[in-house]
Amino acid sequence: MVTIDDVAKRAGVAPSTVSYALSGKRPISGETRERIEKAIADLGYRQHASARALASQRTDVIGLMAPLRVGVDVNVIMQFVAGVVAGANASGYDVLLVTQEDGVLDRVVGSSMVDAVVVMDVEAADPRIPQLSALGRPTVLIGLPAEPQGLSCIDLDFARAGALAARHLTGLGHRSIALLGSPAEVMERHTSYAERMNRGFTDACEGAGAQHLVIPTNPSVSGAEEAVERLLAELPDVTALVVHNEVALPHVISALRARGRSVPEDLSLVALCPENTALAQVPPVTSIDLPAETIGRAAIDMLTAIIDEGAPGEVRLIAPQVVERGTTRAPRSAG
Numbered sequence: 001m002v003t004i005d006d007v008a009k010r011a012g013v014a015p016s017t018v019s020y021a022l023s024g025k026r027p028i029s030g031e032t033r034e035r036i037e038k039a040i041a042d043l044g045y046r047q048h049a050s051a052r053a054l055a056s057q058r059t060d061v062i063g064l065m066a067p068l069r070v071g072v073d074v075n076v077i078m079q080f081v082a083g084v085v086a087g088a089n090a091s092g093y094d095v096l097l098v099t100q101e102d103g104v105l106d107r108v109v110g111s112s113m114v115d116a117v118v119v120m121d122v123e124a125a126d127p128r129i130p131q132l133s134a135l136g137r138p139t140v141l142i143g144l145p146a147e148p149q150g151l152s153c154i155d156l157d158f159a160r161a162g163a164l165a166a167r168h169l170t171g172l173g174h175r176s177i178a179l180l181g182s183p184a185e186v187m188e189r190h191t192s193y194a195e196r197m198n199r200g201f202t203d204a205c206e207g208a209g210a211q212h213l214v215i216p217t218n219p220s221v222s223g224a225e226e227a228v229e230r231l232l233a234e235l236p237d238v239t240a241l242v243v244h245n246e247v248a249l250p251h252v253i254s255a256l257r258a259r260g261r262s263v264p265e266d267l268s269l270v271a272l273c274p275e276n277t278a279l280a281q282v283p284p285v286t287s288i289d290l291p292a293e294t295i296g297r298a299a300i301d302m303l304t305a306i307i308d309e310g311a312p313g314e315v316r317l318i319a320p321q322v323v324e325r326g327t328t329r330a331p332r333s334a335g
Contacts, residue, residue, distance in 0.1 A: 002043045002044060002045045003045075004018050004019065004045070006043055006045070007036065007039045007040055007043060007045050008039075010039035010042060010043060011032075011035040011036045011038070011039040012035065013032060013035065013036065017032065017036070018036055021033055021036045021037075058115050059112065059113065059114060059115050060092060060093050060094060060115065061093060061094045061095070061096050061113065061114045061115060062084075062088050062093045062094070062095050062096070062114060062115060062116050062117065062118060062300070062303065063095075063096045063098055063108050063113070063114035063116070063117040063118070064081065064084050064085075064095050064096065064097050064098065064117070064118045064120070065098050065108075065117060065118070065119045065120060065128075066080070066081060066097060066098070066099055066120045066121065067098075067099060067100070067120070067121055068099045069121060069185070069189070070183075070185045072121065072186070073219065073246055073247050075246075075247075076246060076274060076290065076292055077120070079274060079292035079293050079296070080120060080142060080292045080293070080295060080296045081097065081296065082292075082293055082296065083292060083293035083294060083295060083296020083297045083298075083299075083300075084118055084296040084297070084299060084300055085296075086293070086296070086297060087296060087297035087298075087299070087300030087301065088300050090300075091300060091304050093115070093300075093304075096108070096113065096114055114137075115137075115138070115307060116137060116138035116139065116140075116303050116306070116307055117132070117137060117138070117139050117140075118139075118140050118141075118142060118296075118299050118300070118303060119132065119139065119140070119141050119142065119143075120142045120143065121143065121191065122141050122142065122143025122144065122145050122153075122191070122192050122193075123143075123145065123189055123190050123191055123192060124145055124146045124190045124191075124192050124195055125145065125146055125147075125190060126143075126145045126192075129141075129145055129147065129148070129149050129151065130149065132151060133149040133150060133151060138303055138306040138307050139151050139152065139303075139306075140152045140153070140154060140299045140300075140302045140303045140306070141153045141154070142154060142155060142295060142296070142299055143155050143191075143192045143193060144192050144193075144196070144315065144317070145192055146192075148313065148315065150313045151313055152302050152303075152306065152311075152313045152314050152315070152316075153314075153315045153316070154295055154298050154299050154302060154315075154316045154317075154318075155192075155193065155295065155316075155317055155318070156193070156290060156291070156295065156317070156318050156320060157196075157317035157318060157319055157320055158192075158193045158194075158196035158197040158200065159196040159197070159199055159200035160200060160317075160319065160320055161197060161200060161272055161288050161320035162179070162196070162197040162198060162199065162200025162201035162202075162204065162242075162244075162272075163200040163201065163203060163204035164200075164204075164288060164320050164321075164322060165179075165201060165242045165270045165272065165288060165322070166200075166201050166204035166205050166208070166210070166212075166242065167204050167208070168270060168286075168322050168328065169210075169240040169242070169268060169270065169328065170204070170205070170208035170210050172240075172268065172328060172329065172330045172331070173330045173331055174210065174239050174240035174268060174330075174331050175208075175209070175210045175211060175239075175331075176210065176211045176212075176235060176237045176238045176239050176240070177205055177210050177211070177212050177213075177238065177239070177240045177241070177242065178212065178213040178214070178215060178231050178235055178238050178240075178241050178242070179197075179198065179201045179212070179213070179214045179215070179241075179242045179243075179244065180215050180217040180224075180227050180228075180231070180241065180242070180243045180244070180245060180248065180252055181194060181197065181198055181214055181215065181216055181217060181244045181245060182194035182197075182216060182217070182244060182245060183216055183217060183218050183219060183223070183245070184216040184218070186216075187216050194244075197244050197272065198214050201214065201242060202214065211235065211237075213231065213234055213235045213238075215227050215230055215231060217243075217245045217248045217252070218248070219245055219246075219247030219248045220247070220248070220251070221251045223248055223251070224248045224251030224252045224254075224255050225251070225255050227248070227252065227255075228252060228255040228256060228259065229255075232259065232261075238267065239266075239267060239268065239331040239332075240267060240268040240269075240270075240328070240331070241256075241267050241268070241269050241270075242269075242270050242271070242272070243269065243270075243271045243272070243273075244271070244272040244273075246271070246273040246274065246277045246290075249271055249273060249277065249281065249285070250280075250281060253269070253281060253282075253285075263283070263285075263327050264326065264327045264328055264329050266332075268286075268327065268328035268329055268331070269285055269286065269327045269328065270285070270286050270287065270288065270322065270327070270328060271285045271286070271287045271288070272287065272288045272290060272320075273287055273289075273290055274289065274290050274291075274292060275287070275289045275291075275323075278323070278325065283325070283326065283327060284325045284326075284327075285325055285327045286322065286323065286324050286325045286326065286327045286328045287322075287323055287325070288320045288321065288322055288323070289320075289321070289323060291318065294318070295318065298316065298318075302314070302316065
């Protein structure tokens with residue numbers, strides 16, 4: 001392995017001079033710098049990452065906090081991660097993925113291990129927010145807490161998405177609508193996206209005078225079966241359904257079919273999920289896309305603006321859109 005001493009010998013200078021040339025801490029004459037740069041090129045010297053970090057006060061590493069909690073769909077999480085990694089690599093950063101929670105902020109964010117951090121799975125009253133704000137390290141949240149405390153946030157506008165799904169269905173004449181949503185564990189943590197989705201759906205249904213029901217749904221075959229059983233027992237005249245649970249979605253469709261309820265003949269269906277999930281169903285379902293990779297890339301754009309330009313904190317919510325694929329129609333009672 002080529003060392004800084006090897007470069008110094010080839011250039012005919014002291015190792016400290018090479019160090020100064022690499023760090024920029026002291027002025028070096030043009031002639032000396034040229035000799036050092038030529039020696040580096042001839043020898044193929046590559047400065048060690050830890051040495052670069054000490055010299056520049058930067059690691060060129062972004063920490064990504066993506067805790068793998070109960071009720072979280074790992075496939076969707078990895079779509080967010082893919083967007084973050086792609087955006088970071090395009091901007092010259094590596095990504096340190098952190099999936100644990102205990103002691104992470106002090107150990108990773110509060111140290112010199114990373115230059116900045118992206119935080120996922122944000123709760124409405126997230127206990128990490130005050131500490132992140134106090135640490136002062138550039139931070140972007142994928143999610144929207146009740147009090148961001150000056151931190152930048154990006155997410156799908158879930159409140160608007162819930163309202164949009166309900167209005168799409170009430171606009172077709174449906175007046176008995178249910179939302180099969182996030183698992184109970186996610187709701188008990190007061191996870192921001194789930195609470196905003198449910199609130200938007202409920203407010204829009206109430207505004208339209210529609211009977212409605214929200215059912216937390218476990219992401220499994222049995223969870224979907226239980227949710228559908230509860231749905232048909234508590235809202236037997238239901239004509240439309242919103243599903244915000246990508247893992248449970250195919251099981252919900254199967255459970256409805258097993259009980260003689262077909263989509264869209266008996267129940268109109270709108271899902272909030274990644275596009276590939278909506279297209280994979282039989283039939284492909286009308287959906288509101290969750291653009292996870294796009295959000296991940298945008299989080300990095302926001303973060304680099306903070307690092308490079310000192311951009312102030314901002315909240316950026318992506319507007320949802322309904323993509324129709326034929327699984328919604330007017331209820332039979334409406335002709």
